[in-house]
Structures are given as structure tokens and as C-alpha cells.
Amino acid sequence: MVDEAGVVVIGSGAFGASTAYHLTALGQEGVVVVDAHEIASQTSPRAAGLTKQVRPDPDVSHMAILSVQKILRFTEETGQPLTFVQPGSVNIARGEKDEAVIRAEIAAGQALGLETSELSFDEMSLLAPLIRPRDIRLIAYTPTDLYLEEPGQLPLGYARAAEEQGAVLLPHTRVTGIGIEDGHVVNVTTSQGEIRTAIVVDAAGAWARLVAEQAGIPVPIVPVRHQFFITQRIPGVDATHAICRIYDACVYMRPHQGGLLMGGYERDPQFYDMSTASPDFQIGDLPLDMSVLERLAQSVRDQVLVDKSVGVREHRGGLPTMTADGRPIVGPVPGIEGFFVACGCCVGGLSISPAVGATLAELILTGQPSLPLDAYAMTRFGAAVESEDALRAACAQQYTDWYARVPTA
């Protein structure tokens, strides 16, 4: 067990592992990654692995674009394996409202330098042969969007690369307290003992709020259940087929090992209060609900050509966290020197984690991140969220409107 650290990173998922790697890459000594469970084993490996570079918010788009660039040279940079396919993404509007969103997405993508363009039905049938052009009004194509075959490789790779650069990984070690004296972080208490440190990063995913509460810090995030299924092999499905999203249905798809991975955002999201979960709870224990996905699949049956007899091979789900404005929370905790957070992933955290970790590490070590983090500051919420009910209502709105928000660049 370690008793002193330069930085303690709590959580080895996408946000924590990337932050730890980039801290060590910048020369920080004594980085310790503490995880209550196995390294990179909770929500991150259960993600669909999609990137989406044109986000409603330009600050998040910039993080997503930098992250794709970092994914492309991940193995070169870290020496760790990462399997991805870069077929681009095809985003579809069926209704008038979404047509306006897609039009704005094309303009925003171009302004961001992404070569996003309108796609014809003929072009779509080549890129995404499982989609039938029925009742479709407009299609946007972003050619550099990619997907990770097995998303867990990303945090695992960052964690292993951090370890090679001197970080200490402590799996199965739970943080139970964070000591603050005179407004400064002084230590972290874990199930294996105390670690003296002046800097802590709370990247505990669904538990990030609970961890911060140990130091009396209220982080306004709410864990939400999110799920997808993967079908058995479907003749004609190829790994190089594009990622597809049907906006009004809030449904996304991509190829996976000869089958189709399909997930989406339901209208009445299930939120979780981690303070009521058993201390032994792991994301693998989360009860999933196939009926939610069946309804989502039904809502796109006119567009997605899949024979009803195709069976489901796998059903995955996890607990990403929502914020009231749909942007993550990344940066310092106001009023406490040395306390940083990286949480509130808003179901898109894996694909921005390379840039989030790099930027947060720069902020911690130099005070000058290469991408501005103001839009992610915890202070932006101020006193706006007055109650748990108000927070949940705002988070539900963000979740259900996930593809309805109009992008700007």
C-alpha cells in the first residue's frame, strides 16, 4: 500500500484512466489510481464506443474532435492496443424538427472543419445498407466519426500506459474519505489505509457524487440507466458500415461482430441514487430492461431492415451520469485547493475522455489547458438547481432530447 501520492485519481474508468495517463505523460510523479473494483471494469467497458464529433455544444465538439485525433494515434502514443473502425456516421431526420437539427449539424460540422455533408439516399445505401430510405427527410454524414470495437480497451490502455510511466494502480481499494484542512486537500482515506496527497481527482463515475459528498462537496449529477443490445449475425452486415442515428427516435446503431448493436434514449429515463445502493454493488448487477429497447427498435422498424427472426446475442447496460445542461463537469472544485472532478459524462464520456484527461492534466499541472475548460466548470450551476427534483427534471430533459438539440459551432 502507498502512503503518499503526488495526485490520487479516484476511478479507473474512461475519465480517471485518461487523466492519470496524461498526468504521468506530463511528468507528474507519484500518480496513484484507486478503484473500488477491477481496473476499467464498470460503466466504461459497457459503452457502445461511438464517437460523435458534432455535438450541440461547440466546447464539447472540440473535445470530441481532439479525442478522435488521439484515438487514431492511441497505440503509437501509449503502446497499448485499441481496435477501432472509422466508417463515419450517418445521422437521419424523419420529421420537420429534426430536419432543422440535421441542417444545423451539417453547417456546424463544416464550420468545425469536419467535412460533414448532406447525403443522398443512394449514397446512404452504400454506407449503411441496412437503412431503408422510407420517410426520411434529410441525412448528414460525418466521414471521420469512428467506433471502438471494445470500449474497455481505451481506459485499460490508458491505465496500463500510466503504470508503465510510473503510476501505481490500486484496484479493489475503495475511497471512504477525503481529508480537507484549511480549504486544502490533505489526504484520502481508503479501505487499505490513508494516502497523504495535496491533489485529488474525483472520477468515480456513477459514484462521483457520493465520493465528493465525503468532503461535503455537492456535485450536481444523476446516474441514469442506459442500455443497448447486440443481435446475432445478420447476412450482409460488415464492420465498415457506418454508425447510424435516427434522431426523433433517439436510436443509434453500429455493426458489431457481424451483428447490429442498437441502443437509445427512452422517454422516461431511470435515475439512480447511489447512496441507497449496497456497498458491494457493481455495474454488472444493474437490472436491465429489454422492453425499453424493444420499443425503441419498434419505432425504427420502417427504416431498419432486420428480419424479425434475428436473435439477440447480448444485452449490455450501465450507469452514465447526467448534468442539468448536458455538459460534463471537469475542473476544480471552487473553494477547495487541490480538489478536481471529472464526471457528469452525459452518456458521451468515453468518446471525449482522451481530450478530457489531457486537458484536465494540463490544468492541474500548469493551470493552462490547451482547450478551455470554462464551459465545464462546476460553478456554472451556481444556485440554479434548487432541489433534487429540479435537478432530475433538467437531467431528464437533457437525456430525452439528446438528439433534438440544435448544434452550433
Ligand SMILES: Cc1cc2nc3c(=O)[nH]c(=O)nc-3n(C[C@H](O)[C@H](O)[C@H](O)COP(=O)(O)OP(=O)(O)OC[C@H]3O[C@@H](n4cnc5c(N)ncnc54)[C@H](O)[C@@H]3O)c2cc1C
Ligand atoms: C450502454 C451504454 C452505451 C454508451 N455508449 C457510449 C458511446 O457510444 N460513446 C460514448 O462516448 N459514451 C458512451 N457511454 C457513456 C460512457 O460509458 C461513459 O461516459 C463513461 O464510461 C464514463 O466513464 P467514467 O470514468 O466516468 O465512469 P466508470 O467507467 O464507471 O468509472 C468510474 C470508476 O470509479 C470507481 N469508483 C467508484 N467509487 C469509488 C470509490 N469510492 N473509490 C474508488 N473507486 C471508485 C468505479 O469502480 C469505476 O471503475 C455509454 C454508456 C452506456 C451505459
